[in-house]
Amino acid sequence: DVKVTQSSRYLVKRTGEKVFLECVQDMDHENMFWYRQDPGLGLRLIYFSYDVKMKEKGDIPEGYSVSREKKERFSLILESASTNQTSMYLCASFSGGSNQPQHFGDGTRLSIL
Amino acid sequence: QKEVEQDPGPLSVPEGAIVSLNCTYSNSAFQYFMWYRQYSRKGPELLMYTYSSGNKEDGRFTAQVDKSSKYISLFIRDSQPSDSATYLCAMKGGGADGLTFGKGTHLIIQP
Numbered sequence: 001d002v003k004v005t006q007s008s009r010y011l012v013k014r015t016g017e018k019v020f021l022e023c024v025q026d027m028d029h030e031n032m033f034w035y036r037q038d039p040g041l042g043l044r045l046i047y048f049s050y051d052v053k054m055k056e057k058g059d060i061p062e063g064y065s066v067s068r069e070k071k072e073r074f075s076l077i078l079e080s081a082s083t084n085q086t087s088m089y090l091c092a093s094f095s096g097g098s099n100q101p102q103h104f105g106d107g108t109r110l111s112i113l
Numbered sequence: 114q115k116e117v118e119q120d121p122g123p124l125s126v127p128e129g130a131i132v133s134l135n136c137t138y139s140n141s142a143f144q145y146f147m148w149y150r151q152y153s154r155k156g157p158e159l160l161m162y163t164y165s166s167g168n169k170e171d172g173r174f175t176a177q178v179d180k181s182s183k184y185i186s187l188f189i190r191d192s193q194p195s196d197s198a199t200y201l202c203a204m205k206g207g208g209a210d211g212l213t214f215g216k217g218t219h220l221i222i223q224p
Contacts, residue, residue: 004156031209043157043201045211058211090156092212101147102203102212104156 003027004105006091012111019078021108023091030095032074033058033102034066037088049074081112116140119202119215127223132189136202136215139183143204143213146178148187151199151217160200161187192222 007022025032033048035058045058047066055066063085067075074093078085088109092102119136126132134148145164149157161176163169169176175188185204189196199219203212 033211035211040216042216043203043212043214048209048211050209101145101159101162103159104149106156107154109154 004091004093004103006089006105006108008108009106010109010111012113013078013081014113015081015083017078017081019081019110019112021076021078021089021091021110023074023076023093023105024072025074025091025093025103026072027093027095027103028071029093030071031093031102032068033092034064034074034076035090035092036060037090037107043090046076083112086110086112116213117202117204117215120218121216123219123221125221125223126192128192128194130192130222132192132196132220132222134187134189134200134202134218134220136185137183138185138204138213140204140206140213141180141183142206144207145205146176146185147203147212148174148176149201149203150196151201153198157201194222194224196220197222 003026005024034046035043037043049055049068065077088107090107091105094100094102117138148161151157166178166180173190177186199217201217202215
């Protein structure tokens, strides 16, 4: 089974802090994704990466950056956290072929005070 | 116009009923269609994955895709209380793109 692990289930940070969310997958997948999920808005794509050191903006990249130094690890960075970034953050991955489905981690519920 | 429309519910049905969940979409470039189930405080779990138009069955679950109408469905037979969850439809075009999601339907199966 595919295993996508997000390092924290719950996180509380303060406005202005730099926040790191970590995601690790154990299936040697090339493609990794970060989404946020908000009530009434559903899941929205923040950033994705199709290879080490490669990154692409999704639909809502403002206020975020990402890092992919190793194939199995994809980090989401909130450069200066704001209250409107309080959300559930979900990481996903899939292997190279476009006909493969994405598998998700259990999410990090982030609160910015 | 939103890309993917999905009725948020809640949809409440008695145990044993057949459940029908639906999404409509506007982007004709979508080729891959998925249904995910999400329990409270958990990540989405892949249920069904289909390419282009047609039907796919897996146990009590059947997914249908009608690309000509831009309409996808998920049917759950012999519904169980453990099926109570939020069901998300998702879709994408070719390549390593991210998914476009519906907002999810909250399903409640009454014992």
